[in-house]
Amino acid sequence: MSRFFLKKQNILTNYQHLISSNNPIYNPNNYHNNHLIFNQITKIGHKHQQYAKYYSRFSNFIRKSGKDVNTPETIVYSSTVSGFSSSSTLNYVSRAFSRLGFVGWYLGMINSHPVVTKSLTCSLIYVAADLTSQTIALPSSEPYDYIRTSRMAGYGLTILGPTLHYWFNFMSKILPGRDLLTTVKKMALGQSVYGPIMTVIFFSLNAALQGEHANEIVARLKRDLFPTMLNGVMYWPLCDFITFRFAPVHLQPLVSNGFSYIWTVYMTYMASLEKASE
Numbered sequence: 001m002s003r004f005f006l007k008k009q010n011i012l013t014n015y016q017h018l019i020s021s022n023n024p025i026y027n028p029n030n031y032h033n034n035h036l037i038f039n040q041i042t043k044i045g046h047k048h049q050q051y052a053k054y055y056s057r058f059s060n061f062i063r064k065s066g067k068d069v070n071t072p073e074t075i076v077y078s079s080t081v082s083g084f085s086s087s088s089t090l091n092y093v094s095r096a097f098s099r100l101g102f103v104g105w106y107l108g109m110i111n112s113h114p115v116v117t118k119s120l121t122c123s124l125i126y127v128a129a130d131l132t133s134q135t136i137a138l139p140s141s142e143p144y145d146y147i148r149t150s151r152m153a154g155y156g157l158t159i160l161g162p163t164l165h166y167w168f169n170f171m172s173k174i175l176p177g178r179d180l181l182t183t184v185k186k187m188a189l190g191q192s193v194y195g196p197i198m199t200v201i202f203f204s205l206n207a208a209l210q211g212e213h214a215n216e217i218v219a220r221l222k223r224d225l226f227p228t229m230l231n232g233v234m235y236w237p238l239c240d241f242i243t244f245r246f247a248p249v250h251l252q253p254l255v256s257n258g259f260s261y262i263w264t265v266y267m268t269y270m271a272s273l274e275k276a277s278e
Contacts, residue, residue, distance in 0.1 A: 110250055118253045119161030125257045126156035129264035137269055145272075151209050152268055155202060164253040167194050172249040180245075187240040191233060199228055206271045216275050224270050235263060 109117040130152040134144050171189065175182050203224060207217045239259035247255040 110254070114250065115162055115165050118165045118257075119157050121254060122161030122164065122257050123153045123157035125261055126152040126160070126264055126268075129261050130268040133265045133268040133272075136265070137272075148268075148272060151206055152264075152271075155205065159201065159205070160198065161253070163194075163198065164256060168249055168252040168256075171244070178245055183241060183244045186244045187237055190240050191236065195232055195236065196229060199225060199232070202267065203228075203271060212275060220275065224273065228267070228270055231266065232263070 106117070127149055130149045131144065134148070138144070167190075171186050175186055175189075200221065203221055204217050207220050212220070236259075239256070243252050243255045243259070
């Protein structure tokens with residue numbers, strides 16, 4: 001690669017020399033000499049296109065591999081071609097985010113501590129959703145059940161938040177594209193695999209923490225699982241489509257948690273129902 005950029009630099013230097021007033025053969029009134037210069041410039045142009053093609057392939061390779069190459073050669077060449085380098089662009093984006101206050105801090109935390117940040121976010125959303133659910137369902141005279149809220153916070157922090165992180169990363173590896181067909185496949189896997197598993201865990205764990213034994217948990221699942229899954233099929237496909245199609249992988253859990261606020265209001269209500277008859 002170093003040889004390539006040295007050649008590129010030589011081409012630009014030769015071009016600048018040909019069109020400069022210091023060129024001894026340059027004479028604006030001499031057609032023959034100017035024609036020779038034009039031919040040389042044309043050859044330089046062909047070489048420029050050739051090396052630009054090679055650089056384009058190299059850039060595409062780096063982009064696909066997900067690596068940022070900050071070698072001096074790439075910075076010099078990128079600056080020459082486009083006026084700014086990928087490194088300077090990343091610095092500009094970083095500075096822009098740093099001016100956003102909380103948003104910039106949060107995005108930085110997602111990059112540096114992804115699992116912890118997403119888990120805490122999920123826990124806070126579950127707390128807000130459960131308090132909203134209690135506000136809607138409970139009479140104004142009854143106090144909030146903070147033990148119930150703590151169960152929801154613990155579930156979001158220790159189970160749903162981490163699994164969402166690894167699930168979306170797993171989806172991006174086995175189905176890396178964002179085209180329509182790939183997005184539909186991700187949605188189908190979410191509805192048929194991840195969704196049912198997490199719903200069973202949510203109902204079972206919440207019931208167990210309330211002291212229900214195995215037979216009662218099974219009875220609750222028989223009563224509540226199918227209606228919950230049916231409502232999920234009506235709610236989640238559009239949310240999953242937006243998440244998988246438009247959100248970057250590292251922000252997909254956050255987008256999904258945003259959609260899950262309304263869903264969690266419903267889920268916490270279902271989890272708070274009385275024991276099912278065996």
